[in-house]
Amino acid sequence: MGQSELLQIEKDVLAALTERFGEKILGHDKFADQLSIFVAADTIFDLARFMKEDERTQFDLLSDICGVDWINCPKQRFELVYNFYNIPKKLRILVKTTIADSDAPSIQSVQPVYSGADWLEREVYDMLGIEFDGHPDLRRIITPEGLEGWPHRKDFPLTYEAPQFSHNKDNPPEIIK
Amino acid sequence: MTTATSSKTMTINLGPQHPATHGVLRVMLDLDGETVLKATPYLGYLHTGIEKTAEDKLWYKVIPMTDRMDYLAPMSNNLGYVLAVEKMLGLEVPEKVKWARALLAEITRLNSHLVWIGTHALDVGAMSMVLYAFRERELVLEVYEAVAGARMMSTYFRVGGLAKDLPADFDQRIQKILDILPERIDLYENLLTNNRIWIDRLTNVGVLSKEQALDLSLTGPLLRSTGVKYDVRKDHPYSGYENFDFEVPVGTKGDCFDRYLVRIAEMRQSLRIIKQALDGMPEGPYKADAPGIVLPDKQKVLTEMEAMIFHFKLITEGFKVPAGSYYQAIESPKGEIGYYMVSDGGTKPYRMRVRPPSYINLQALNPMVVGGLIADVITCIGSIDIVLGEVDR
Amino acid sequence: MGLEEKIPDGVILSTVDFFVNWSRKSSMWPFGFGLACCAIEMISAFSPHFDLSRFGMEVMRPSPRQADLMIVAGRVSNKMAPVVKRLYDQMPNPKWVISMGACASCGGIFNNYAILQGVDRIIPVDIYIPGCPPRPEQLIDGIMKLHAKVMKESIRDSRDKKPQGISK
Numbered sequence: 038m039g040q041s042e043l044l045q046i047e048k049d050v051l052a053a054l055t056e057r058f059g060e061k062i063l064g065h066d067k068f069a070d071q072l073s074i075f076v077a078a079d080t081i082f083d084l085a086r087f088m089k090e091d092e093r094t095q096f097d098l099l100s101d102i103c104g105v106d107w108i109n110c111p112k113q114r115f116e117l118v119y120n121f122y123n124i125p126k127k128l129r130i131l132v133k134t135t136i137a138d139s140d141a142p143s144i145q146s147v148q149p150v151y152s153g154a155d156w157l158e159r160e161v162y163d164m165l166g167i168e169f170d171g172h173p174d175l176r177r178i179i180t181p182e183g184l185e186g187w188p189h190r191k192d193f194p195l196t197y198e199a200p201q202f203s204h205n206k207d208n209p210p211e212i213i214k
Numbered sequence: 215m216t217t218a219t220s221s222k223t224m225t226i227n228l229g230p231q232h233p234a235t236h237g238v239l240r241v242m243l244d245l246d247g248e249t250v251l252k253a254t255p256y257l258g259y260l261h262t263g264i265e266k267t268a269e270d271k272l273w274y275k276v277i278p279m280t281d282r283m284d285y286l287a288p289m290s291n292n293l294g295y296v297l298a299v300e301k302m303l304g305l306e307v308p309e310k311v312k313w314a315r316a317l318l319a320e321i322t323r324l325n326s327h328l329v330w331i332g333t334h335a336l337d338v339g340a341m342s343m344v345l346y347a348f349r350e351r352e353l354v355l356e357v358y359e360a361v362a363g364a365r366m367m368s369t370y371f372r373v374g375g376l377a378k379d380l381p382a383d384f385d386q387r388i389q390k391i392l393d394i395l396p397e398r399i400d401l402y403e404n405l406l407t408n409n410r411i412w413i414d415r416l417t418n419v420g421v422l423s424k425e426q427a428l429d430l431s432l433t434g435p436l437l438r439s440t441g442v443k444y445d446v447r448k449d450h451p452y453s454g455y456e457n458f459d460f461e462v463p464v465g466t467k468g469d470c471f472d473r474y475l476v477r478i479a480e481m482r483q484s485l486r487i488i489k490q491a492l493d494g495m496p497e498g499p500y501k502a503d504a505p506g507i508v509l510p511d512k513q514k515v516l517t518e519m520e521a522m523i524f525h526f527k528l529i530t531e532g533f534k535v536p537a538g539s540y541y542q543a544i545e546s547p548k549g550e551i552g553y554y555m556v557s558d559g560g561t562k563p564y565r566m567r568v569r570p571p572s573y574i575n576l577q578a579l580n581p582m583v584v585g586g587l588i589a590d591v592i593t594c595i596g597s598i599d600i601v602l603g604e605v606d607r
Numbered sequence: 608m609g610l611e612e613k614i615p616d617g618v619i620l621s622t623v624d625f626f627v628n629w630s631r632k633s634s635m636w637p638f639g640f641g642l643a644c645c646a647i648e649m650i651s652a653f654s655p656h657f658d659l660s661r662f663g664m665e666v667m668r669p670s671p672r673q674a675d676l677m678i679v680a681g682r683v684s685n686k687m688a689p690v691v692k693r694l695y696d697q698m699p700n701p702k703w704v705i706s707m708g709a710c711a712s713c714g715g716i717f718n719n720y721a722i723l724q725g726v727d728r729i730i731p732v733d734i735y736i737p738g739c740p741p742r743p744e745q746l747i748d749g750i751m752k753l754h755a756k757v758m759k760e761s762i763r764d765s766r767d768k769k770p771q772g773i774s775k
Contacts, residue, residue: 131541
C-alpha cells in the first residue's frame with residue numbers, strides 16, 4: 038500500500054504528539070485518506086488524555102477500539118487500534134499499539150478519559166483476553182458464561198461441525214476444530 | 215404504610231425474551247419503587263461469531279454475512295464492507311454503481327426507520343403504527359426483491375459493482391415509493407407528533423447532554439438529537455453522496471422526542487436523496503472492469519473460454535487483497551458503522567472488525583434511564599433503535 | 608351396558624379426535640418470540656399485507672404459559688439455547704414447534720463456535736421452514752402444514768405419551 042501526503046491538520050497533530058511524547062511515538066503511516074500513528078503501549082492512557090484535552094488535538098469522539106492477533110510475532114502479538122475522531126475538524130486518526138504475548142497481556146484502560154471505552158474494552162477483553170488495568174467493571178460481555186478461551190485469538194478453533202444428512206445419520210461426523 | 219418499606223430496592227430481570235426489548239436483550243433493573251436506580255444490560259444472546267467466521271471466508275464470501283448483522287439495514291452493511299475492500303484494492307467503480315448504491319442505501323434507511331417507528335410506537339402503546347409501518351415497508355421490500363431477488367437479505371453489492379444490473383422497472387418502483395411515502399409520513403406525524411400521549415411519554419425522557427453523548431462515543435440520530443451535527447455522509451462523502459443536496463437534521467434537547475423528530479426528518483431527507491439519485495442516475499456499466507476481482511458477464515461465461523476460466527478461478531480461489539489495513543466508516547441508519555479490515559495479502563481477511571453502532575449506542579441506556587420510571591426504560595430502548603444482531607454479532 | 612358396548616372404541620375416539628384437533632388447530636396461539644432476522648419476517652406475516660389472522664392466530668402471546676405454538680425465528684446461540692429450552696418447558700401441553708429459517712433448523716451459514724447447529728438438538732421440532740429468511744408466505748405455508756399435522760393427531764397419543772421435551 039502506498040504512502041500519501043499528510044494534510045496540514047494531520048501534521049499539526051503529529052507535531053503536537055511528538056512534542057509531548059517524544060520517542061514514545063514510534064512512527065506513522067498514511068494510506069489513502071487515513072493516518073495511523075504507532076505508539077508505545079505504556080503511554081496509551083496519557084496519550085488518550087492528551088488527545089481529548091489538548092487544544093491542538095481535541096479528539097472528542099473515541100470511535101472504536103479493536104484488537105488484532107498477530108500470532109506469528111509473539112513480541113508484538115496483540116495490536117490494539119484506537120480510533121479517534123475530531124468532529125469539528127473532520128479528522129480521523131488511528132492510534133496503534135502492540136502488546137507482547139504473555140499469560141495475561143495487559144494495557145492501561147482509557148475508560149476514565151472516554152466513558153465510551155467501557156464496553157469497547159470489555160469486548161476486547163472478552164474476545165482477545167487483554168486485560169485493561171483501571172477498568173471499573175472488566176467482565177466478559179458477549180460470550181456465554183463458562184466459555185474457556187478467547188474467541189478472536191487465532192489459536193481458538195472456529196469449530197466447524199460437518200452437517201448431518203440422512204446418509205450419515207447413524208454415523209454422525211466428528212466435530213472438526 | 216410505614217416509611218421503612220418504601221426504601222427497599224428491588225431487582226427486576228427484563229428479557230432476554232420480552233416483546234419490547236427488540237430481540238434478545240436482557241436488562242437487569244435495580245428499582246426503588248418505580249424509580250430506576252441502575253440498568254445493566256447483559257448481551258450476547260445472539261452472538262453469532264461473524265467477525266471470527268469472516269476470517270475463514272474468501273473476501274467476497276463475507277458479504278452475505280454482513281447482511282445478517284443489522285438485518286434491518288442489510289444494504290448499508292454491504293456498502294461499508296465493499297467500500298472498505300475496494301479502497302484496499304484501489305478499485306474505482308463506475309458512476310452508475312455509486313449512484314445506485316447511494317440510492318439503495320437510502321432505501322435501506324427508510325426500511326430501518328419504518329421498522330423503528332412501528333416497533334417504538336408499539337412499545338409505547340400506539341398499536342396501529344406497527345400495522346401502518348409494516349404496510350409501507352412492503353414497498354421497500356419490493357424494491358429489494360426486484361433488484362436482488364430476496365426480500366430481506368439482499369447481498370446485492372459486490373466488490374467492484376453490483377450483483378446484476380438494475381431491473382427494467384426499477385424507476386417505476388422507486389417512483390411508487392416517492393409518490394406514496396411522503397403522504398404516509400405526514401400520516402404518521404398527524405398520528406404522533408401532536409398526540410398528547412406520545413408527547414407525554416417521550417418528552418424529557420432519556421435526556422442526554424451533548425457532552426455525555428460525545429463521551430459515550432454515540433453516533434447517528436442519538437448523537438444528532440443532542441445537537442452535534444456529525445453525519446458521515448456529509449463529513450466524509452462516500453459512494454457519490456457529495457453529489458446530493460440534503461440536510462442533516464439535528465435536535466436540541468436530546469430526549470426521546472427529539473430523536474423521534476430527527477428520524478422522521480431523516481426519512482424525508484432520504485426521500486430527497488432518492489429523488490435526486492433517481493433523476494440523475496448516470497448510464498453505464500453496473501460493475502467495474504477489473505478481471506480477477508469482478509466476475510465476467512454471465513453471457514460471456516457461457517460462450518467464451520477466457521471468461522469461463524476467470525469465472526472459475528475467481529469463484530474457487532477468490533482474489534487477493536494487498537496487505538494492510540483500512541477503516542471505512544459509513545452512515546448506517548443506526549449511526550456510524552465502520553469496517554476495520556486487515557489483510558495479510560491473502561485471499562481471506564486476516565481480521566474483520568465491525569464498529570457496531572447499536573452496540574456502542576446501547577451504552578447510553580444506563581445514563582438515559584437512571585432516575586426515570588420503569589415504563590421509560592422501554593421507551594428508551596425503543597428510542598436508541600438497536601438491532602441485536604448487530605449488538606452481539 | 609347399552610350403546611357404548613355396541614359401538615367400537617375407534618369410532619367415538621376418532622370423532623372426539625376430530626373435534627379436539629379441529630378446535631386446537633383453528634385457534635392456535637403462537638408465542639411471540641423473535642430471535643433474529645426471521646423475527647422480522649414473522650412480524651411481516653402478522654402485519655396487514657400477509658395477515659395471518661385469516662388462520663385464527665392473530666393473537667401473539669408474550670408469555671410462554673399462554674401459548675401453544677413456538678416459532679423459533681432466527682439463529683439460536685449457545686448462550687440463548689438454555690433460555691429457549693426453558694421457555695419451551697414452560698409452555699403447557701399440547702405444544703408444537705416450528706423451526707423457522709435455515710439458522711434455527713441447521714445453523715444456516717453460521718457453522719461456528721457460537722451457534723447451535725439446529726434447534727432440534729434441544730427441543731422437538733414439528734415443522735422446518737427453509738429459507739434465509741423464509742418469506743411470510745412460506746411461514747404461512749408451514750403453519751398450514753402444521754394444521755394438517757395436528758388434524759392427524761389423536762388424543763390417545765398424547766394421553767399415552769410422557770411429557771414432551773428431550774434433554775441433551
